[in-house]
Amino acid sequence: MTTELRVLRPSEWNEWFECLELAFGGVAEPPEQRELDEQLTEHERSIGIWDGTDVVATAGAFSFRVAVPGGALVPAAGVTMVSVASTHRRRGLLTSMMRRQLDDVRALGEPIAVLTASEPVIYGRFGYGAASRQMSLTIDTDRVRLTVPQGTDEVRLRHAKPDEAMAACEGVYEQLVAGRPGTPAHGPGWERKPMVDPVSSRQGGSAQQCVLAERDGEIVGCVTYHIKPDWEPSGPKGTVTVNDLAALDPAAYAALWRFVFEIDLTSTVEARNRPVDDAVLHLVSDVRRCNIRVRDSLHVRLVELGAALEARTYRAPVDVVFEVEDAFCPWNAGRWRLTGDAKGVASCRRTDDAADLALSVRELGSAYLGGESLSALALAGRVRELRSGALAEASLAFSSDAAPWLPRGF
Missing domain, CATH: 3.30.1050.10 (SCP2 sterol-binding domain)
Structure with missing residues (x-):
């Protein structure tokens, strides 16, 4: 087998990305997600392996700064889009890409590289260690109540169209980055990432909705979510799926959680990615009915x-x-x-x-x-x-x- 490892040319992106899609099951990304992925791709940091004219392996990196303990933002390679075609297993392709990529990261002067793993067992042999975890919650809001701090009732909540609220939500995110190790500071264009909402990803739920929290005319928090209606003979039992929820102070944070708990015609709140020390665990009346699960993340x-x-x-x-x-x-x-x-x-x-x-x-x-x-x-x-x-x-x-x-x- 004669293969060539080299940097991706912009004109080759579609073929390169199709190799990645095939390796992850062959389901094509929705057009709006695919378009954004192409725009965010840093071609000079994306590599592939070609067997003749066929792309058989891919790997890329984003240029991030990641918060570390103490609040510093450290230059980091956000490793992404790693795949090897199933026809080319056990030939050292992944190892050769990891070698090239880490050499390039070092040459750029980035002290760390970070990734999320489709399978955690893959990356330990290249020196990656699981450094953060994420918590998911499925909360029975018929049985669980919230105790909120003083000042919660003074927070004003209002609906906003997700696209129109994009800058406000990103502003909240940016103010919180330094206080949470592992959080990346993104470049331009990344504010669009959480707002992409293809129909095929909603799993029967509504279009993504957004609520902003305000105090004295300033945005102090936001939540984006989907609602999936459901009914049983005794009445409604819809589910609220929280995508992002962030706030700059305890009262705004509690106001947003209380809002999603009290949405009409729902009895369950799901949050699939929260920090393991999330303050919501201290607001709920019964943590056992929050059905907590924890897994590796960064x-x-x-x-x-x-x-x-x-x-x-x-x-x-x-x-x-x-x-x-x-x-x-x-x-x-x-x-x-x-x-x-x-x-x-x-x-x-x-x-x-x-x-x-x-x-x-x-x-x-x-x-x-x-x-x-x-x-x-x-x-x-x-x-x-x-x-x-x-x-x-x-x-x-x-x-x-x-x-x-x-x-x-x-």
Whole structure:
């Protein structure tokens, strides 16, 4: 087999994207979603493998800045659109694309790469670690009530057409980015992503609806949602599916949740992607009837280990030496001394000093955003403590006050 790995040419996008669609089951994307995907594609960061004239593998990246503990926005490659044709398995195509991509990310000076995995087992061998989780809720609103904070009744809610509310919703999103590790700051055009609403994706529900929360004429929150009507002999039992819900203060946040709980002719609220520390868990009267499920979300790969660890702050003072394994990006392998604190001054430099903790770059990726505990990884045998007390010190320092979260996929 003679194959060629190279950068995507703009004229080849349709064929390249069809390879991706086929690998994910062969169901074509709705035209409006496909059009936006093409517009957002960074062709110079998109690669493919050609077998003759046929595209047989794809991979791309978006240029993001991702929030890390302490509020800094770190340049990151948002890895996306990865596929290998089923006719070309077990030939090293994925490995060759991951090699090329991480070399390119390093050359661009981006300390980290991030992705969401169709199957989590795929990316660990390339040094990615699951670093954030998402929570889904299915709430019985006939049985669950909300207790809302003072000031909730002062928040004004109003319906808005999603397209017309796009800028307002994006404004709320942008104000919240730095406070939640794992949240990407997007470039132009990304404000359209959550507003694309093809009929084929509604699963029998309504067109997407939007409600804005206002105080003193300023937008302080928004929610987008679908309603799926349903009836049984005893009456209505419709479902509200919450897509995005965000607010700048507790009262606006509670007002939006109360609104979706009280929509007429419905008895269920579904929210498929919420942070695991979502405040709504403290507003509901019965968390057991919220049917909580948790799964992995954002995976992180430290591309330049020293620069990545220096870019974030640490919850407590830390001074540890890591012995790091990294077979795929060997420039990260070896011993690194990390010193840092909550003031935003961190240093991560190579050292010949004795190691305090031994782990692979994958574990550092998992812990990087503060959502996964180094102590828990040690209990799983994935981190080894070589100096007594070093594990507790590092685990506390890496933790984050806010759980990391990816509000929107890419």
